[in-house]
Amino acid sequence: MIKITDEKSCSGCYACANVCPKQCISMESNSEGFWYPKVNEEQCIDCNLCEKTCPIISKTEVQSTPVAYAAYNRDEQTRMGSSSGGIFALIAENILQNGGVVFGAGFDMGFNVVHSYVETNDALNTFQGSKYVQSKIGDTFQQAKSFLNQGRQVLFSGTPCQIGGLKKYLEKDYDNLICQDIICHGVPSPRVWGKFLSECEKRQQSSVNHIDFRNKSDGWHNYKMSICFENGNIYKKSNQNNSYIRAFQQNLTLRPSCYACVFKTLHRLSDITLADFWGIESVVPDMFDDKGVSLVLINSDKGKAIFNAVSNKLVYKEADIHEAIKCNSAALKSVCPHPKRDYFFENLEHASIDCLVEKCCHQSVPTRIVKFVYRVGSKLKRMIIK
Ligand SMILES: Cc1cc2nc3c(=O)[nH]c(=O)nc-3n(C[C@H](O)[C@H](O)[C@H](O)COP(=O)(O)OP(=O)(O)OC[C@H]3O[C@@H](n4cnc5c(N)ncnc54)[C@H](O)[C@@H]3O)c2cc1C
Structure with a gap:
C-alpha cells in the first residue's frame, strides 16, 4: 500500500x-x-x-521530442482573457463543438481551486486563465474515464503531474483523449491561498466576487492579480507588491514535490503543452505586441491534429525548441526552496501573509535598485520592439 x-x-x-x-x-x-x-x-x-x-513511483518514459510554435488566438477578447495567447480556449472550443467534454481547473464558490468538467462554451471561461494554487483533482479521473468509455472526446488540462496521474490511472491509451499540460513553475499551497483571500476580505470588510490572477490590462509582461469585492473595491497591485505572488515567484509556498519535480523534461506525457512564450520579443519579434503569446509544444500526432484543426484561428510560427524555452527555465529545471520556507510554514498559523512574506522575502536596498533598473531596462527594450 x-x-x-x-x-x-x-x-x-x-x-x-x-x-x-x-x-x-x-x-x-x-x-x-x-x-x-x-x-x-x-x-x-x-x-x-x-x-x-502513482506516476512518481512507477514513472512512464516517453521518447518523442516536441515541435515548438509561438502562437496566439486571433480572437482578441479571448486572448486578453487568457494568461498567454488564449490557446487553451481555442482547443477547448473545438472539443466542445465535436460533442466532447473539457476538464480543467476553476474556482468553486469559495474561490478554492478545483478540477471539474464543462460541456458548453458558456461555461468554459471558468477554466480560462492560470490559477497559481494547487488544484484539487477530486474524482475527476473517474469522471473522465466514464466519458471516455461512452466514446465522448475528452480534453483534460492540468499540470504535468496531474496528467501523469491521469494516464497511469487510465492504464491504456484512449484515441478519444487529448491531454494538455503546462510548463509549470510549481504549485502553491491551497492553505496559503485561503488565508491570503480571507485576509483580503477582512481588510475590505467585503466578500470576493471575482479573481483574475493575470489581468493583462497593463500589458502581458506587466500582468497583475486583480480581486473584485462585493463592495465595488478592486485589489490590484504589481507583483512586487502582492505578497501572495511574491511568495509564489520566490518559491516560498510551493509543494515539496515541486522542488524535485520528475516531470521536468522535453519528453512530455501530454499531447500538447502550453506556456508563456517568454523571450518572444527576441525570438519572433514581429509577433510581440505585449498582449500575450503562447509557447505551444506539440508532443504527439493527436496534439498535431488538434493544433492543425484550430490553426486557421491562430497567428503562429514554428520556433526552434531550444530558443523557445531559453527564457523558461521551468520547462527543464525544478526551482530550489526559498531558504526561509520552513520558517514561513511554521509561523503561518500566527502571522499574516503580508507580514510573513515581508519578513522572508525582504530585499536590501541595493538588490531592490538592481532589480528596478533591470525591470526598467527590459520594459524600454520591449517598448522599442513594439
Ligand atoms: C501553477 C502554474 C504554474 C505555471 N508556471 C508556468 C511557468 O513557469 N512558465 C510558463 O511559461 N507558464 C507557466 N504556466 C502556464 C501559463 O500561465 C498559462 O497557463 C499557459 O501559457 C496557457 O495559457 P493560455 O493563454 O493558452 O490559456 P489559459 O486560459 O491561460 O490557460 C488555462 C488553462 O490552465 C489550466 N489551469 C489553470 N490553473 C491551473 C492549476 N492551478 N492547475 C492546473 N491547471 C490549471 C486551466 O485548466 C486551463 O486549461 C503556469 C500555470 C500554472 C497554473
Missing part, C-alpha cells in the same frame, strides 16, 4: 485515491495545506494498485 515517507515523492495528483477499488484512500491536508494519501489499513486488501498507479 502507498506510504509517503518523503513528501517530495508525492505530487498530490489523487491517482491512488481514484484507483483504489475499496475507496479506502482519502486525501488529507497536512499542516502546510497540501494533500497526501491516507490509507484505511483495515479496509485495504493489499492489491497494490495505488503504488502501481
